[in-house]
Amino acid sequence: MSANPCLILVLNSGSSSLKFAVQDTASRTPLLSxxxxxxxxxxxxxxxxxxxxxQVHPLAxxxxxxxxxxxxxxxKRRDWLDALTAVGHRVVSGGEKFTESVLxxxxxxxxxxxCSSLAPLHNPAAVLGMRVAxxxxxxxxxxxxxxxxxxxxMKREAYLYAVPMALYRTQSVRRYGAHGTSHRYVAREAVTxxxxxxxxxxxxxxxxxNGASASxxxxxxxxxxxxxxxxxxxxxxxxxxxxxxxxxxxxxMRAGRLSPDEMDTLLNKQSGLLGLSExxxxxxxxxxxxxxxxxxxxxxxxxxxxRLARHIGGLMVSLRRLDAVVxxxxxxxxxxxxxxxxxxxxxxxxxxxxxQANARMIRGAAGVISVPGATPxxxxxxxxxxxxxxxxxxxxxxxxxxxxxxxxA
Ligand code: ADP
Numbered sequence: 001m002s003a004n005p006c007l008i009l010v011l012n013s014g015s016s017s018l019k020f021a022v023q024d025t026a027s028r029t030p031l032l033s034x035x036x037x038x039x040x041x042x043x044x045x046x047x048x049x050x051x052x053x054x055q056v057h058p059l060a061x062x063x064x065x066x067x068x069x070x071x072x073x074x075x076k077r078r079d080w081l082d083a084l085t086a087v088g089h090r091v092v093s094g095g096e097k098f099t100e101s102v103l104x105x106x107x108x109x110x111x112x113x114x115c116s117s118l119a120p121l122h123n124p125a126a127v128l129g130m131r132v133a134x135x136x137x138x139x140x141x142x143x144x145x146x147x148x149x150x151x152x153x154m155k156r157e158a159y160l161y162a163v164p165m166a167l168y169r170t171q172s173v174r175r176y177g178a179h180g181t182s183h184r185y186v187a188r189e190a191v192t193x194x195x196x197x198x199x200x201x202x203x204x205x206x207x208x209x210n211g212a213s214a215s216x217x218x219x220x221x222x223x224x225x226x227x228x229x230x231x232x233x234x235x236x237x238x239x240x241x242x243x244x245x246x247x248x249x250x251x252x253m254r255a256g257r258l259s260p261d262e263m264d265t266l267l268n269k270q271s272g273l274l275g276l277s278e279x280x281x282x283x284x285x286x287x288x289x290x291x292x293x294x295x296x297x298x299x300x301x302x303x304x305x306x307r308l309a310r311h312i313g314g315l316m317v318s319l320r321r322l323d324a325v326v327x328x329x330x331x332x333x334x335x336x337x338x339x340x341x342x343x344x345x346x347x348x349x350x351x352x353x354x355x356q357a358n359a360r361m362i363r364g365a366a367g368v369i370s371v372p373g374a375t376p377x378x379x380x381x382x383x384x385x386x387x388x389x390x391x392x393x394x395x396x397x398x399x400x401x402x403x404x405x406x407x408x409a
Contacts, residue, residue, distance in 0.1 A: 002026035005083045008390040009071070009137075012090040013129025015121060016040050018067040022080065023390035030386060032074070036067030046070050064125075065132045072136060086141045087133050088393030090181070090385070091126045093119035094146035095172060101149065101392040103400070104130055104142040112144060118176065118229070141400055143393040150184045151177030153221040158318060161229075175233075177215065177225035179207040179329075185388040186328045186381045187217040193366060194324055194377060202319035204312050207383065208338070209329035210238040210281065214308065216315040224318035226311050232267055235311060236304040238281035241271035243307065276300035283331045283338065305338060309345035316349065324377040325351060327369075333382045334362050339369065343378060351378055 005024050012019040016039045021030040036046040036059060044062035048055045059066050075081050089104065095115040102108055109130055116123040126144075134142055151159075159175040160168060167173040183205045190205075191198050199219055206214040212235040213227040226234030226242075236242045244267070253263050274281040277300035279289055289297035316322050325346075331338055336358045343353040352371040361369050361380035370378040 001031060005080075006085045006394065007031070007075075007080055007083045008393050009075075009084060009087045009133075010090070010386045010389045010393070011068075011087060011129050011133060013064060013125045015125045018064055018071075018129060020071050021386040021390075022075065023386060025390065025394050028384060028387045031080075032078075033386070034071075036064075036070065038062065039064055039067060048074060064128055065136075068129075068132050068136055084137070084140060086143060086393045086397035087137060088143050088145055088389040089126060089130050089133070090389055091144045091146040092122035092178070093148050093176060094144075095148070095176070096152065096174075098144070098146045098149050099152040101143055101145045101396060103396050104134065104144050108144060112146075118148075118172065141393075141397040143389075143396045145181055145389040145392045147178055147180040148176045150180030151175075151215070151222045151225050154224060158224045173229055175225070175228045177213065177222065178211065178227040178231050179213050180222070181385045181388050182207045182328060182383040183213075183215045183217065183222065183225070185385060186326050186383055187215075187220060189366070189381045190324060190326050190379060191220070193379060193381065194368070196323055201323045202321045203324055203326055204315045204319075204322065205326045205328065206235075206308060206312070206332055207329045208235070208308070208327065208331035208335075211240070212237045212242075212308075212329065212331070214311050214315055216318040218319050224315050226315070236276070236300075236307045237272045238283075239269050239272045239274045241267045241275070273300045273304060276303055283335055287335065287337055301338065301341060305341035305345060308338075308342045312342070312346055312351075313349060322349070322376040324379055327378070327380045328383040333364070333380060336362060339378075339380070349376070350374070351376060353378065 001024050008023045010021040010023060018036040021033040023030050032048060032050045034048040038044040039062050041062060044059040046057050046059055046067060059070060091112055093115045095118055097111050109127055112123060113127045161173060186205050187203050190203055201219060203217045204214060205217055211231055213225055214235060215222050216224040232240055234242050272281060273286060277286055277296040279294060279296055280286055286297040286300055290301060312325060327339055339358055340353060343351055352374040354369055354371050358369040361367050364382050366381045368377050368379050
């Protein structure tokens with residue numbers, strides 16, 4: 001910890017979980033992080049992780065409030081409560097209302113609650129987390145860092161679907177994008193890593209985790225992205241289909257007499273890498289299986305790479321020029337194989353791969369993996385959404401008149 005620590009508590013509330021991290025604004029590695037899980041169920045527990053290792057405790061009460069109390073009790077035990085200067089909350093959807101991170105007020109909470117129809121699994125949980133945290137920590141600023149905010153700079157030609165405009169006007173049907181905090185973070189890091197002009201550059205960022213999306217980022221602003229109104233569109237994901245002909249959806253529903261809920265489950269939970277491979281949603285497992293001759297695993301990885309390559313090509317046209325493609329997320333940061341398979345399919349764009357550099361860029365390593373001197377470049381940059389949330393939170397808290405908070409190093 002730094003000499004005069006400024007600690008930010010980062011919270012990510014899910015419907016049955018609460019992820020947290022305590023960041024010292026002087027370091028990118030959290031001092032303490034963890035997860036409370038099975039909230040609202042039997043066997044609720046909380047895991048704390050720090051340099052010394054992991055500790056798991058049962059939670060007496062299976063609620064978000066009890067989980068936050070356990071986190072605060074741990075901060076007190078470590079004598080860190082006085083150094084806690086602000087709380088950053090991760091929010092999945094801010095609809096069209098929020099274009100950047102924002103200090104939390106009762107009005108902001110109400111507006112985010114009103115966006116719940118756009119993220120029914122996530123926003124109600126985030127709002128619950130905010131209410132509990134504001135009640136427990138009323139004297140320090142709380143900030144909402146909203147995933148969709150980064151994508152609000154898209155032009156209407158990029159975010160509108162070609163369906164009756166009335167659906168946009170009355171039901172907010174449009175592309176919102178996802179993983180905005182991650183895309184924003186790696187795009188910012190890429191400018192530093194690659195020595196780009198912050199005011200004049202073009203990137204395609206590919207966030208490949210269980211959920212996956214790619215974005216076109218021009219001069220630090222999102223100009224296009226693959227994820228749509230819901231987290232279903234675009235790239236192949238662990239269990240989500242990504243792009244599919246809407247006509248095929250109707251056909252499957254009619255032929256199988258599926259209800260909307262059953263179709264929802266098919267597309268969100270039984271498709272993607274899992275559906276194609278008929279084996280697993282886990283990329284690492286599929287790579288091992290493909291090596292052992294499992295054809296489904298090989299097919300799943302091929303479709304994943306093809307779809308990504310196709311979208312990289314598509315996203316490029318939204319940019320003035322392409323300086324680099326950036327890989328991040330569990331797959332993007334670790335799977336040299338998926339990166340190689342993808343880059344193999346975009347040679348027509350002049351993208352290259354240095355096999356040795358590609359093999360080295362795993363487990364948290366950041367660097368260039370294209371052939372030295374070749375352009376556009378290709379890079380791997382591990383994402384750090386908690387750090388991005390802590391930075392925004394610290395910056396906004398700092399803007400409050402009379403605030404004595406430290407700046408992020
Ligand atoms: P989430 O979206 O849930 O945060 P992650 O970003 O952690 O997910 O990504 C999870 C994915 O990353 C899984 O498919 C996992 O198999 C993959 N992954 C992690 N490590 C490796 C690896 N060494 N090789 C290939 N895939 C990996």
